[in-house]
Amino acid sequence: xxxxxxxxxxxxxxxxxxxxGSIGFQIGAEASEIALLIMxxxxxDALLTTDVKLGGDxxxxxxxxxxxxxxxxxxxxxxxxxxxxxxxxxxxxxxxxPQSSLNxxxxxxxxxxxxxxxxxxxxxxxxxxxxxxxxxxANTGK
Numbered sequence: 817x818x819x820x821x822x823x824x825x826x827x828x829x830x831x832x833x834x835x836x837g838s839i840g841f842q843i844g845a846e847a848s849e850i851a852l853l854i855m856x857x858x859x860x861d862a863l864l865t866t867d868v869k870l871g872g873d874x875x876x877x878x879x880x881x882x883x884x885x886x887x888x889x890x891x892x893x894x895x896x897x898x899x900x901x902x903x904x905x906x907x908x909x910x911x912x913x914p915q916s917s918l919n920x921x922x923x924x925x926x927x928x929x930x931x932x933x934x935x936x937x938x939x940x941x942x943x944x945x946x947x948x949x950x951x952x953x954a955n956t957g958k
Contacts, residue, residue, distance in 0.1 A: 818950055819860060819933035826947050826954070828939050830932040831918035832863070835911045852892050852912070859891035864929045867913030 819827045854860050914929045923938045931937040 817854070817863065817929070817933065818947070819854075820954065821934070821936075824951075824954075825936070826950050827933045827936055828943050828947060829922075830929040831915040831922065832912055832929075833915045835913075854892055856891045860933075862891075863912060863914070864933065867911050 817830045817832055819830075821827075854863065916926075919927050919929070919932065922940055923932070925938070927938050
């Protein structure tokens with residue numbers, strides 16, 4: 817996750833994990849790519865401290881289909897691409913939470929999502945290209 821402050825400066829990445837579960841006999845395989853855009857301060861603040869449930873703690877809408885009126889009131893816009901026997905991704909009920917061990921390994925120190933995303937206390941030169949690309953894309957709209 818990267819965050820942009822009021823001055824337009826992007827943070828370095830904070831690592832998060834997605835999890836969900838189901839019960840019953842299942843067979844198949846699926847590969848999914850998911851991008852989540854946190855659209856509100858409520859959404860950002862919820863992800864800074866704890867695990868949150870999409871569709872429960874935070875409202876979620878599919879983009880760009882959900883980019884109309886529903887997007888104006890949603891906390892999270894989701895974009896996904898799936899391949900496999902299941903062929904679809906449901907984010908409702910999925911839990912999103914910070915991965916403290918990955919953040920520690922990446923920045924070589926104990927660091928919270930708040931320190932990374934809001935306070936900009938750490939940086940890793942390996943992510944300079946990512947931050948530059950996100951900044952350019954946000955500034956040009958492409």
